[in-house]
Amino acid sequence: xxxxxxxxxxxxxxxxxxxxxxxxxxxxxxxxxxxxxxxxxxxxxxxxxxxxxxxxxxxxxxxxxxxxxxxxxxxxxxxxxxxxxxxxxxxxxxxxxxxxxxxxxxxxxxxxxxxxxxxxxxxxxxxxxxxxxxxxxxxxxxxxxxxxxxxxxxxxxxxxxxxxxxxxxxxxxxxxxxxxxxxxxxxxxxxxxxxxxxxxxxxxxxxxxxxxxxxxxxxxxxxxxxxxxxxxxxxxxxxxxxxxxxxxxxxxxxxxxxxxxxxxxx
Numbered sequence: 668x669x670x671x672x673x674x675x676x677x678x679x680x681x682x683x684x685x686x687x688x689x690x691x692x693x694x695x696x697x698x699x700x701x702x703x704x705x706x707x708x709x710x711x712x713x714x715x716x717x718x719x720x721x722x723x724x725x726x727x728x729x730x731x732x733x734x735x736x737x738x739x740x741x742x743x744x745x746x747x748x749x750x751x752x753x754x755x756x757x758x759x760x761x762x763x764x765x766x767x768x769x770x771x772x773x774x775x776x777x778x779x780x781x782x783x784x785x786x787x788x789x790x791x792x793x794x795x796x797x798x799x800x801x802x803x804x805x806x807x808x809x810x811x812x813x814x815x816x817x818x819x820x821x822x823x824x825x826x827x828x829x830x831x832x833x834x835x836x837x838x839x840x841x842x843x844x845x846x847x848x849x850x851x852x853x854x855x856x857x858x859x860x861x862x863x864x865x866x867x868x869x870x871x872x873x874x875x876x877x878x879x880x881x882x883x884x885x886x887x888x889x890x891x892x893x894x895x896x897x898x899x900x901x902x903x904x905x906x907x908x909x910x911x912x913x914x915x916x917x918x919x920x921x922x923x924x925x926x927x928x929x930x931x932x933x
Contacts, residue, residue, distance in 0.1 A: 668693045669714055669825060669859070674723035676709050683709045684881045686723065691874075696851045697859045698868035700892075701878035702902050707861045708749060710878070711829050714859065715746040727825070741769035745821040749829040749861075751814055753802050759813045760798040763788055766820030788820035792846060808839035815843070819850065826850075828860040832867070840864070844871040869893055869916045877901050893917040 669691040676684040683706045691697050691714075699707045712718040713725055716732045725732045727743060735743075745766070753762055766788065767781040789795045792812040797805065802813060811831065818826055831847070832840040848871050851858050862868040868875060869889035877884040877892050879901035885892040898904045904921055911918040 668726075668728055669857070670726045671710075671713070672724050672726065674713065674725060675721040676706065676713055676718060677721045678709075682721070682881060684713070687881070687883065689876065689883060689886065691857070691859055691876075693857055694851075694855045695857065695873040696848055696871065697857075697874040697876060698862045698872040699859065699876045699878065700862055700865060700868050701884075705878045705901075706881050707878055708829050711746070711827055711859070711861050715744065715827050716740065717746070717748075738769055741821070741823075743823055744825045744827065745818040745823040746827040747814055747818050747829065747831060749833065751810075755803070757802050758798070759789070759794060759800055759802060759805070759816075760785065762802060762813055763798075763816045763820050766817040766822075769821060784822055785816075785820045788816040791819055791850060792816045807834055808836075808842065811835060811839070811843060812846075815846065823856075825857040826859070828858070830861050830863065832862065832864070840867060841871075847871070865893060865919045866911070866917075869918070870911060870914050889917050893919060 671687050671689045674684060674687040675682065687710070699710060701707050709718065713720060716725070719733070727735065732740060763785045764781070767784060771781070786795070789798055792815050794809070794812050794816055797809060797813070802810060805813065815831070828847070832843055835843065844867055847858050847860070850856055872889060874887065875889050875892040876886045877897055884901045885897045893908050895906055895908060898906045898919065905924070906922055907920045908917050909920060910916070
């Protein structure tokens, strides 16, 4: 269970998140949504202990994450950041093996459990046939799958992902989100993602957290969060919300603004 208690976050004394109390449901798929600059990625970084609180705290199963030893935390929580970097020439299999580091000691040899975990992670994302390929040779969608296999190989109860569908076309976005939901259903893993597409967030998530101005506007099931009033409050967006004709989940249909948002000279 991940929880924030009176959490405040800031950059150079500029507040981004203020006095936030939030509980993320265990064993469910949650999407954090909201307008640009509202603090979505900042919040995710704090949940992963990549950013220290200005005040308040983040707890994992009731324990302050800043007091959890790094290796034990890495066995409970994995993060896929927005910016991904790997050494030149690294193969997919070698990248995925890095997900096993929290489970090994300095002198421990590569064992059967590590091999099984990596093979299962590659199979889960459909990348078994690409294990010997260099990461640089893959398409954007394939590379994203390779990075996902790394965090899946880490085998943590909780997985955090910062905009995992960025730079992917619609087909690959749906593919990645369906993969994550399938992983949740099969393993019970808690999955928390920062997403921009409201309709895909509603389709593939059990729970939504809508942020604006460093505060939670609404949190809960998609149909409870994606309402015209909440969209107006968070995005200053006039919209209708109708059932998705395929899934029945909420679908946001923006209305044309009465006047252009940008001036003609912009």
